[in-house]
Amino acid sequence: MDIDISPLIENWQFILTGLGFTLALSALSIALGAAIGLVGGVLRTYGGKLLDSAIGLYVDVVRSIPVLAILVWTYFAFPLVIGESLTPFSGGVLALGVHLGAYITETIRAGLTSIRPGQMRAALALGMSRFEAIRTIILPQALIRMLPPLGSLIVIAVKDSAIASVIAVPELLRQSQVLAGKTFRPFEIYTAAMLIYFLICYPTARTIDRVYRRLGVLGAS
């Protein structure tokens, strides 16, 4: 098998555009997922029975459906509900963010419930409101404790952004498909795509791991 990387070199801007979309899609869906997860996790833990059940339903529904199905539904079916079409990119951010949000919700809930009740008592005894106690005392510890699973979710979110290729978001995998079809060089191009994903995800995982090694002790009450 002869290897010819010239299609990559000639089309580097095309690949770079894909990388840009992958990074943007990942970052925005992680931001959306984190926002949903933060609010969802806190409300599920401290918001009373009704909110707990409602958010629990969201979590269970999302976790029971393949992310690909959620993506396709969001892009092709959801516009019929709202009577407004979505761009592939915003559809991708929405679907991936809502999907990720369910997992982050559960992770943050697990972190919050793992903090022993004495910490809340100590915060309340100082005169803090429950909200102040959660914000300044409980949540920071929970986030530190949950750094390893949150890190996994972030890395998975970057990888899952590739799924958006099916709704034609011009992200890395989609651009690679197009290029491979045009140049008949699938080996070189898909290998390069894999390498690029690895070069994003591996340092991300290592960085989060290193941060946890430094901060982990601060979450141990």
Add this chain to the structure above:
Amino acid sequence: MIAKRKTKSRPRIGSGTAPILSFEGVVKRYGPLEALAGVSFQVHRGEVVCLIGPSGSGKSTLLRCANALETIDGGRVVLEGVEVHDRRTDARKLRRRMGMVFQNFELFPHLTVLRNVAVGPTTVLGMPQRQAAERATELLRKVGLADKAAHYPASLSGGQQQRVAIARALAMQPDVMLFDEPTSALDPETIGEVLSVMKRLADEGMTMVVVTHEMDFAKRVGNWIVVFDHGKVVEQGPPQQVFDEPTVQRTRDFLSHLGWHGESLAAADLLVQPSSTDP
């Protein structure tokens, strides 16, 4: 401020005036279990009231009822005319007036020692960071831990952590300090340093309610002893009476169970000789 207390025969401080904190027939139930079955006693300003009795007799529960960390099922708790458990009472304002120290310290592990002490004033009172840090530094000096300000709680010994916890409670400048078995989770060699900080507080006139198994401390520093058993107060009175001439059999049983036979204390100051405070 009250002058340094004499070791022997202290009169009940402020007994002629209205109590700062009073418990009137407090009832607390957990399902069928009656944790507090009508508890009444009073705390006067400047007084050290020690709650003693077997584990599970309701002492710690009562302390949590005092600052509304627990609801009550009967009776009332009154802090200077304010009904603690009244619906219209702002529990947060009330808790600012009562500092609490826990058996397991409950320092905030993600904050430095200085921030642990300063977080109450900054979060609750909205005090500027610098001013809160100054107050915290001063309090840490008072408990002998100014050099640990930048450390995290995990790197401190149990006794040091509990002294930080005392400073944290004091940072809110409370009227009353509540101590929930402050030395029960400590190594014997660090009990003394915590007790001496508490004794100094008492000497400065701080009003204190102390749940403790340290009978030497209760006898030497306490002005009023309340003996609990099965959610009831079986006896209360000045330490001389409770320790030397207990009128109730249950008190005698409890004290002899701890190896206390009413003899006077050894000449050594047990508060600075922690190893001899072991029962």
